[in-house]
Amino acid sequence: MNPPGPVVVMGAGSIGCYVGGRLQAAGVPVHFVGRPRVLQALREHGLRLTDLDGGDVTLPPASLSLHESPPPGAAALALLTVKSAATAEAAAQLPAGSLVLSLQNGVSNAATAGAAAPGCTVLAGMVPFNVAELAPGHYHRGTSGQLAAQDHAALAPWLPVFTRAGLPLQTHRDMRAVQWGKLLLNLNNPVNALSGLPLRAQLLDRDYRLVTAALQREALAALAAAGIRPAQLTPVPPARLPAVLGLPTWLFRIVAARSLRIDAQARSSMADDLALGRRTEVDALCGEVVRLAQAAGGRAPLNERIGALVENDPRPRGARELRAALGV
Numbered sequence: 001m002n003p004p005g006p007v008v009v010m011g012a013g014s015i016g017c018y019v020g021g022r023l024q025a026a027g028v029p030v031h032f033v034g035r036p037r038v039l040q041a042l043r044e045h046g047l048r049l050t051d052l053d054g055g056d057v058t059l060p061p062a063s064l065s066l067h068e069s070p071p072p073g074a075a076a077l078a079l080l081t082v083k084s085a086a087t088a089e090a091a092a093q094l095p096a097g098s099l100v101l102s103l104q105n106g107v108s109n110a111a112t113a114g115a116a117a118p119g120c121t122v123l124a125g126m127v128p129f130n131v132a133e134l135a136p137g138h139y140h141r142g143t144s145g146q147l148a149a150q151d152h153a154a155l156a157p158w159l160p161v162f163t164r165a166g167l168p169l170q171t172h173r174d175m176r177a178v179q180w181g182k183l184l185l186n187l188n189n190p191v192n193a194l195s196g197l198p199l200r201a202q203l204l205d206r207d208y209r210l211v212t213a214a215l216q217r218e219a220l221a222a223l224a225a226a227g228i229r230p231a232q233l234t235p236v237p238p239a240r241l242p243a244v245l246g247l248p249t250w251l252f253r254i255v256a257a258r259s260l261r262i263d264a265q266a267r268s269s270m271a272d273d274l275a276l277g278r279r280t281e282v283d284a285l286c287g288e289v290v291r292l293a294q295a296a297g298g299r300a301p302l303n304e305r306i307g308a309l310v311e312n313d314p315r316p317r318g319a320r321e322l323r324a325a326l327g328v
Helices: 014-025 036-045 084-092 109-116 153-164 175-186 188-195 199-203 206-226 238-245 249-255 269-275 282-295 301-312 319-326
Strands: 007-010 030-033 047-051 056-059 065-067 077-080 099-102 121-126 131-135 138-141 147-150 169-172
Touching (some): 007 014, 014 030, 014 056, 014 077, 014 269, 077 084, 084 109, 084 282, 109 121, 121 175, 131 269, 147 153, 147 175, 169 175, 175 188, 175 206, 175 282, 188 199, 188 206, 188 282, 188 301, 199 206, 206 238, 206 249, 206 282, 206 319, 238 249
Parallel strands (some): 007 030, 007 077, 030 065, 047 138, 077 099, 147 169
Antiparallel strands (some): 121 147, 131 138
């Protein structure tokens, strides 16, 4: 089956290059729009995609269509993969009539993009897996999971295309629940970024896990006050996540065995941002929890504090030092 048309990746970073590269390897024409640093690496090295399952695909430089701004004409499908702070600017560059799928963290990006590009059809999506840049042009998926997207008739022709690319899309009518379910898990991102450790090593330290558990408890309280039921995206129900994180490590290894199927190279995107001196997405994660709590007349002080640490004092901290800084 031929793809409905070309794909434009708005934000050729870790997720954009991985998803766009997999689609191109499956025969889809893909245009990568990104920052000069990334585009130069792709021109010099091509695009290599690896994963924890042993997959290894290389697209040579000459096969890549690289741009600093989107090519003219409406995109059959635009994948919005820029950082949250750049959402409105990126969406506004897309021609009217484009179908846009937001594959970003947080819960507000699709709405922000829709407001910035009222002539486009903007759908919410969710990426469950982690992708790290291991070397210039080399992107590695270190965890697993299935892409999710808002159920919409315009997306239907693309479903077999994503499946052929090894990235099946699971569609949902209520993406808000899915996005909040993912955000709960992503509250580990600032903890990982401040730890300076790979994801698996950080998750195997109970003191770091206790910090994430405390952030999740605040988020769960805010969600309950707002009447939002987050979707279950792991074998553990959302309400039980903090308790599981607090288990002794020997027991956590058993109970969370599936969640610990992470290779040693995986790290959070927020850790990558800090390493490169880029602005992080902590406001799209912890900030959303703070705003949700405030809307119900409450507070989320721990999420507020760790957000301030990431933005103002992002040096690596040992687990007990981080607990002490947050009062956990």
